[in-house]
Amino acid sequence: MSTVQPDDRTTVVPMLECSGITMSFGGIPVLKGITFTLEPGTVTALAGENGAGKSTLMKIASGQYRPDNGQVQVRGQHLPSGSAQAAYSLGVAIVPQELASIPEMMVYENLFIGRELKNGFGILDRGAMIKAATGYLEEFGLETDPKTPMKALPVGVRQIIEIIKATHRGARVLLLDEPTSAIAEREVGRLAGIVRTLRDQGVAILFTTHKMEEIRAMADRVVVLRDGKLVSDTPLGEITDDGIVTAMIGRELDQLFPDRPDAGTSTVLEVENLVIAPGAAPISFTVRSGEILGLAGLVGAGRTELIECIYGIRKPVSGTVRVSGSTLKPGAPLSSIARNLAIVPEDRKGAGAVLSMSVLDNATLPRIAAFSKFGILSRRKRQGAIGTVMKSMRLKSNGLDQHLENLSGGNQQKVVFGRWLTGQVDALLLDEPTRGVDVGARSEIYRIITELSSAGMAVVMASSDMPEILSLSHRAFVMRELGVVGELDRAQLDSPTVQDTIFRLASGQNAAPVKDTTS
Amino acid sequence: MNTTIEALPAVQRRDWKEFASAFLVRHIMVVVMLLIVAFFAYRSARFATPDNLTNILIAAAPFALIALGQTLVILTGGIDLSVGSVMAASAMAAAWTAKNAGDNPLLPLVAAVVTGLLAGSINGLIVSKFEVPPFITTLGMLTLASGIAYVIGNGAPINGLPASFGTFANTQILGLTLPVILMILAILVLAFVMKRTNYGLRVYAIGGNRLAAEIAGVRSRNILFSVYAISGVLAGLSGLMLASRVITGAPNLGQGYELDAIAAVVIGGASLMGGRGTIWGTAIGLLLIQTINNGLDLLLVPAYWQNVIKGVIIVAAVGVDVWAARRGSR
Known part of the structure; x- marks a missing residue:
């Protein structure tokens, strides 16, 4: 842990120290004077809404970006601005959101990339690398064969290998950018275990996440950014979940959502026996004017596929879609546009x-x-x-x-x-309408959605953001395995156990309720 | 300098240095062009004469047409490597028609255009419908069209053509030859089309983000097909221009032109990834290359050294582009 060498100063030298960091892109300030430190043997969660500046801060701390002002010190040494190489040699490693592993190469090759072991003739010593790699993997409780191609492994395992790669090279500061965004629930536990192991070895860890449970499970301190400012830096024991959320969004959560006007009576969007992939159950439903239908479910449950089939980006196996009574041509966006159907896709940039x-x-x-x-x-x-x-x-x-x-x-x-x-738009399809949108704009987008629906549009909104589904929808579907497995009306959406109900439906198990982490 | 800052809206206020360098980067090719013209005018008395400038335009014309077609293709994120060979095949088809169909200047024109359209349409069909990468598709067409050119002439040039075969290249209107007029028209028309029409906007949209364009109702396959077809037709006209100038059909004509055309587009600031670039940029790029060719000839620089110099300029131009893009993304 944070034991200090006898000849060292009595105070602990911070592993990483950021002071007065500012940064702007294209004239728009992203970070406005961030100061914080990471002590050895600690795990710090960096929380904040999308666009709060978390990723930018991580990239500055790891030397990828050069801040406009301010400086970064690693173990008391100044990190030269914008030098990823210098950060690396000072022992700062980052595991980015998009993993930097090379899928075509094997696990041990990935582990040793850039510092391969060589024998006396300068030729790669694969035997030694495989042996060392086996040791590293065992140390972190992975039973993976180091000769497995990287691409054959699940994302969660690849991520752990990236962490091993960073730390066995002597990283003392580990930055994890959204380490759990792409991995399965089961793998999150393993990641948390590894983070604890590294913490006990004295590594300073900083990670970003959106999920409160993960902050509780892994961190001992939480730093909250909002609109580029550091608004809270608190030991985890001294702040409640509500406190963190309030710090993140800068107001009570309830104010984020506008009032929900009543839905109209006339049917606008009709989906009939739509089979969105071979073997999937047919889906039928109607949406009335002024009604917002929420689509909940886990990643891969088929929400995006359903929306794409309705619009025509994807051709359904069978089934029909009608907007205001006229049938759409399957797989033809142009015909959908002509019949006043509109879409806001999930992947804005793509x-x-x-x-x-x-x-x-x-x-x-x-x-x-x-x-x-x-x-x-x-x-x-x-x-x-x-x-x-x-x-x-x-x-x-x-x-x-x-x-x-x-x-x-x-x-x-x-x-x-x-x-x-x-x-004219009669029906509007929204897929994750606020992904990657910062909090100020988020409430404006909610306002727009509500205004459009109250003006008579039928809205279908897929979202992974539970408050979004619960607060905006008149009605919600839960999807699993490319089919609709449950429908919740407004009264059910208001029930205090609704999150648990949705989780059970979405995961397909009669699982115990999610642990209430606020107590 | 302060006025520069004030002129910019507050949301995206920039350092004046940044603004000045952005301005310079954006117009760097015009600056380079002027410097090169000044250099040649200083070194050679013959350079800045009306006769020589006309020569530059005449030499630029066939090259301009394929560079313009190439611009459209590159804007969609594709590439057309076949244009040089399509020029040859079209020229040979035109020459063969002139030889066998008698003394009519229009029939060879039709033959050249049809040949170019056919080759371009095949490229377009394979790229848009079968989704074969454009590099591979047009590389195949490069070889195929070159083969056709030799087949038409039985491996030899077609000589002894009627004088009317020269009409296309040698007719003058208001002191300008027909190819030069065609070049100017093509630049004006395409610049208008790309900037002001639905079609142009769709081409940019596909190159910028094909999926997003399709979701917004663009039929990307039709657009993709069309840019290759247009590139083919322009290559056909370009081949005829070259053959008509010397009243001979040569199967090796146009060889390597595709690379100069791509270079002109890239010097003009287009991105090979698609979505970025302009017709005016290409026009500057091709005039730059032609001016260098002409000027180095006048200065009696040996041909091989000319290629060395041209190569350096092309890479330097792209280097500036990449550097500017990186600055822009910061």
């Missing part, structure tokens, strides 16, 4: 927007016919209609000609929403 194009051009695409005559675009028409919509969305940009890549996630999402609103 599917929602063309980042290299301007706000104006992005917003022109879905309704291009309305803005042109004989195939020639009318700038006047575009600017009028799109300008009005983007104003009502309260888009923050340098005008309509700004490229999307220079906007924040929340503002990009407003464009992806707003581009549909220059024309």
Whole structure:
């Protein structure tokens, strides 16, 4: 643990010390003067909403980014600005969200990449590497054969191997960026065990997460960022879950969601016997005007597939979709657009927007016919209609000609929403509408969703964010294995045990209720 | 300098140095172009004469057409390696038609355009419908079209063509030859199309993010098909220009032109990843290459050294582009 060498100073030298870090991208401040320290043998959770600056801070601490101001010290030594190599040699290792392993290479090759063991002739000594790798893996309780190709392993195991790779090279500061975002529940426990082992060896660990249980399970201190500021730095024992959430979003959670007006009576969206993949159960439902239907479920349950099949990005096996009575052509987005169906896809950067194009051009695409005559675009028409919509969305940009890549996630999402609103929309499909959106813009997007539904749109909203489902929906489906396994009406959504009900339905087990971590 | 800062909206206020360098980077090729022109004008009395500038334009014309087609293809994130060979095949088809169908300047034109359209359509079909990577598809077409060019001439050039075969390249209107006029028209029309029409916006959208474009209702396959078809037709016209100028069909004509065309597009600031680039950029890029070719000839630089210099300029241009992109992403 934090035992200090006799000849050392009596105070513990911090492993990592950030002081007065500021950073901005394209003129937009992301970090506004962050100061904190990591002591040896501690685990610190870095909490904050998307866009709060967590990843940026991690990249600065690991030398990948150069801060505009402020400095980083590792064990009392100054970390030269923006040098990943220097950070590495000072013993700072980062395991990024997107893993840096090489899938085609074997586990031991990945472990030794860049510092391979060689025999006397300068030739790779594979035997020695395999033997050493076996030892490392055993030490962390992995029974994996070091000769397994990396790509054959589950993400959770790959991640642990990345951690081993970092630490067996002598890392004393370990930064884990969203270590649990892509791994299964079962693997989270193992990760927590490894984090504890490393802590007991005196490593200082900093990790980011969205999940309260993980903060409770792994950390002994929590640092909260909000809109680029450090708003709380507290030992875990001295702060409640509500305290952390309040620090993260800067207000009581309830205020995040607007009031929910009543749904209308006329049927707008009809989904009939839609089979979204071979062997899946057919799905049928209707959504009325002004109604918000939530789709809950675990990753891979089929929420995205259902939305994509309805819209036509994906061709369903069978089944029909009708919007306001007219049937859509399966697998043809253009036909869906013509029948006033709109979508905000899950992956904004991959599917929602063309980042290299301007706000104006992005917003022109879905309704291009309305803005042109004989195939020639009318700038006047575009600017009028799109300008009005983007104003009502309260888009923050340098005008309509700004490229999307220079906007924040929340503002990009407003464009992806707003581009549909220059024309009639009867039904709106939302897939994770607030993913990667910072908290200020998040409440604005909730306001927009509620306004659109109260104006008569039928809304289907898939979300992994439980408060979103619980607060916005009039009705919610729980999906599992590409089918709908449960339906909850408004009264059930208000029940205090609803989270437990949804979890049981989604995981398909009659599991014990999730441990209440607030007590 | 302060006025520069004030002129920028507060949301994205930049350092004036950053602004100045961004401005310079954006227009670096124009600056380079002017410097090179000034250099040649200083070193060679013959460079800045109307006759020589006309020569540059005449030499640029066939090259311009394929570079313009290439720009569209590259904007979608693809590449067309076959244009040089398609030029040859189209020129041979035109020459064969002139030889066998008599003294009519229009029939060879039709033959060249049809050949180019056919080759481009095959490329477009394979890339859009069967989703074979454009590099592979057009590499295949490069070999195939070159083979066709030799087959048409039985391995030899087609000579002894009627004088009307030269009409296309040698007719002058207002002191400009037909190919130069065609080049200027093509630049103007395509610049308008790419900037102001639905089609242009869709091409950019596909290159920027194909999935997002499809979700927004763009039929990406049709657009992809069309850019290869357009590139083929322009290569056909370009091949005819070269053959018509010397009233001969040569099966090795246009060889290596595809690389100069790609270089012009890239110097013009386009990204090989798609979604970024302009017709005006390509126009600057190809004029730059042609000016260098012409100027080095006038200075009697040996041909092999000309290639060395050109190579350095191409890589330097792309280097600047990458550097600028990296700065922009920060």
